[in-house]
Amino acid sequence: MVKASAPGKLMLFGEHAVVYGKPCIVTAVDHRISASIEERKDKKIIINAPDVGIKNCEIDLNENLENQPKEVRFVFQAIKNFFDKYGISSGLEVTTKSEFSSRLGFGSSSAVTVATLKALSELFSIKMSNKEMFDLGYKTVLDVQGVGSGFDVAAAVYGETIYFRNKGEVIEKLKIDSLPLVVGYTGIKADTPTLVKNLAKKRELYKLIIDRIFEKIETIVENAKIFFSEKHFPALGEMMNFNHGLLNALGVSCKELEILVHTARSVGAYGAKLSGAGGGDCMIALVPEEKKEDVEKVINKYGKVIPAKVNAEGVRIENE
Numbered sequence: 001m002v003k004a005s006a007p008g009k010l011m012l013f014g015e016h017a018v019v020y021g022k023p024c025i026v027t028a029v030d031h032r033i034s035a036s037i038e039e040r041k042d043k044k045i046i047i048n049a050p051d052v053g054i055k056n057c058e059i060d061l062n063e064n065l066e067n068q069p070k071e072v073r074f075v076f077q078a079i080k081n082f083f084d085k086y087g088i089s090s091g092l093e094v095t096t097k098s099e100f101s102s103r104l105g106f107g108s109s110s111a112v113t114v115a116t117l118k119a120l121s122e123l124f125s126i127k128m129s130n131k132e133m134f135d136l137g138y139k140t141v142l143d144v145q146g147v148g149s150g151f152d153v154a155a156a157v158y159g160e161t162i163y164f165r166n167k168g169e170v171i172e173k174l175k176i177d178s179l180p181l182v183v184g185y186t187g188i189k190a191d192t193p194t195l196v197k198n199l200a201k202k203r204e205l206y207k208l209i210i211d212r213i214f215e216k217i218e219t220i221v222e223n224a225k226i227f228f229s230e231k232h233f234p235a236l237g238e239m240m241n242f243n244h245g246l247l248n249a250l251g252v253s254c255k256e257l258e259i260l261v262h263t264a265r266s267v268g269a270y271g272a273k274l275s276g277a278g279g280g281d282c283m284i285a286l287v288p289e290e291k292k293e294d295v296e297k298v299i300n301k302y303g304k305v306i307p308a309k310v311n312a313e314g315v316r317i318e319n320e
């Protein structure tokens with residue numbers, strides 16, 4: 001049996017604009033998803049995902065993706081794409097386990113996809129570079145959900161904190177040894193593909209304005225990249241505030257995110273912004289050490305602090 005795990009992620013800068021070829025900065029978090037896989041003597045492929053209520057689910061790779069239960073689609077498609085690419089056919093027993101809820105927006109789909117691909121490559125002794133794993137993982141995510149920049153797949157594969165651009169054409173590690181973030185959960189599950197599609201519709205009507213906003217977001221990401229290297233937290237906080245304001249202008253924020261963002265700022269955060277598609281999920285605040293408690297207190301009043309360490313390791317084989 002082979003077990004691999006991949007980290008979840010938090011978007012730091014550049015969401016939405018990254019779907020249109022602009023850069024973003026994403027960090028991997030210390031909440032992981034694992035996939036344990038062993039070969040079966042028969043030709044059956046059985047999936048267990050106890051965290052999402054899936055037990056002994058038998059899949060047929062010749063069936064359509066749409067006929068599979070939602071909870072197993074990424075694993076189904078990852079196995080199918082891996083077998084197609086490397087000409088393999090085998091029975092499998094797959095068990096996935098998550099250290100975080102898929103409701104947080106921490107990138108459970110990309111993490112489970114990448115963990116599955118890594119476990120398969122180890123099981124069948126196929127060497128895959130990080131880029132090959134990213135490409136197959138990104139294809140899998142697009143096959144299942146149709147939209148996405150691939151930044152979450154890159155975070156699951158490479159880990160740490162990366163500058164990502166244009167469907168993975170540029171993936172650069174940023175050197176960061178500490179990032180004093182507080183993560184706040186709104187309690188609302190966001191629907192990323194719908195938010196991305198709605199913004200695309202809005203862009204058809206207001207292309208000039210929205211593309212200008214994307215350009216401004218790009219400038220913020222480029223500045224943030226420099227401030228990261230200088231460990232200039234007050235300026236990074238300011239970049240978060242600018243970025244959040246523009247996301248708000250795009251219409252992807254919501255009341256619950258606004259409350260968390262503004263209360264975090266009002267008790268001393270350097271800056272705060274939504275993280276990810278918006279419409280719920282999580283926000284992040286960059287905070288001076290001496291203000292951490294105050295920020296956590298207000299976030300727990302209106303939402304929930306999610307303990308998370310950033311800069312986590314990328315996909316890896318777990319030795320039992």
Ligand code: PMV
Nearest residue numbers: 015016105148149192276277
């Ligand atoms: O909602 P999340 O955490 O999966 O982030 C989505 C980020 C977007 O830029 C809106 C979409 C994407 O795939 O980049």
